[in-house]
Amino acid sequence: MAFTKQRAGAPTGFFQAEAAGLRWLAEPGVIPVVRVLGVADDRLELERLEPAPSSPEAARTFGAQLARLHSSGAPGFGWAPRSPAYFGPLSQPFEVPAAPRESFGEFWAEDRLRPLLERARGQLGARGAATVEEAVDLIAEGAYNGIAGGPAEEPARVHGDLWSGNVMWTADGAVLIDPAAHGGHRLEDLAMLAMFGAAHLNEIFAGYESEHPMPSGWRDDIPAHQLFGLLAHVHLFGSMYTPDTVSAAEEVLRGR
Template identity: 50%
Template sequence: MTQPADTFRKQRAGAPAGFFACEAAGLAWLDVPGGAPVVRVRSVGADHLDLDRLTEVAPTREAARTFGRRLAVTHDAGAPAFGSPPAGWSGDGFFGPLDRPLPMPAGEHATWGAFVADCRVEPLARDGARAGVLDGSDVDRLRRLADVLRSGAWDDDDPPARVHGDLWSGNVLWSAAGATLIDPAAHGGHRESDLAMLALFGAPHLDEVLSGYQEVHPLRRGWQHRVGLHQVYPVGMHAVLFGGGYVGQLRDLVERALRRARSADRPTT
């Protein structure tokens, strides 16, 4: 059947069970009053998702600052727990390209560190070893990082945010309605994770996005030093999926995080 001109169909035969339903639930959950615009779902099936077709425009600094403000509102809508899936969906989510999505474990954690250790870093170590892209020393370093995370070294009192979960620059479409969210891996997480993803592949006018964000919700002191920590999972998953330079990038991020943790543990004189 020919699709209407104003409809975009995202389709894959043999998609994992619930793949498109999970994405539709995530889009609905992220669509909060005053938050970042979200592409509208028209229909969902086992092998497809029909969405409004968006006409892209060039991003401007003003639009980027507005996006930052509205993304902060989305995050502030909150979530029941760290790792919780979007309303309307239960169980794990998905992360990765349409032709090869990988499971993204859900959870119900009281702290961000425990959630990331259990649902991101430990599975990353297993997946990387299974795929043959990570060796024993990589797995050991990731497990040490998980232990530091569980210790609460990077926890704060910020409640779970309503995050997009895969907010690289390609999942933000600039349209007349503003910067619009697509292709989420939505869950309860830390707001800094979405911002670190925007930085990972260079979102347009990122400085304006961050400035607008902080007008609504100022970021905690030292957030710039935690960007690499929040990039461990997405870079690691790229290493599992694509190998290549992502493996070295992951090793660098993990070592930097462990080094910073060791430095913080040193007594002062």
């Protein structure tokens, strides 16, 4: 039985981009991804998943699978499996660039953060916007190209919108849904999971590190990778997310 996502008048290529992202994430065969059954301009047909409770064991397994997905790599930072690419909910998606950049900092700052900063400037207020802009400038300079000040990371194959609602727990474990898949930094997905508190988050992180050990202090980098998701929430849902966004920007500035 299929599950159908449908929206009349969806932006051009919106459902095709999601289908391409799901197939690209499934390609390495290292993590369960919801299966695409069909796609059209106004709909996406997916296999129907039966939800089940999560568990610490399933979370640890998911973390290890996610690390393997990231390590399978991508053609470049910001590359997406289809153009145009989109981010955001079905009701309010917005287009994002899909071409690769030379470095993570360039991609994150110029193709993700600055465009949203301009859209959200009014909700951030003058002082908040100035703080965020300073953080974006630091990211653009490459301060967060690595992890905890280490060497620059290679492009990872990332889900790109991995808040807890886009992990479907089933009797067989976690399944990825609703991606904004692209080549990015491996901390993007981990930061998004942490942003609103995924179930068994510490077990997910432990599973991840069992597959891909992380340097000491890596969690201090999380705010730099949450800044896009937070700015998106300011843009889409309003100034209630401004304090968290400005706080994250301040942590970015303190972290380097």
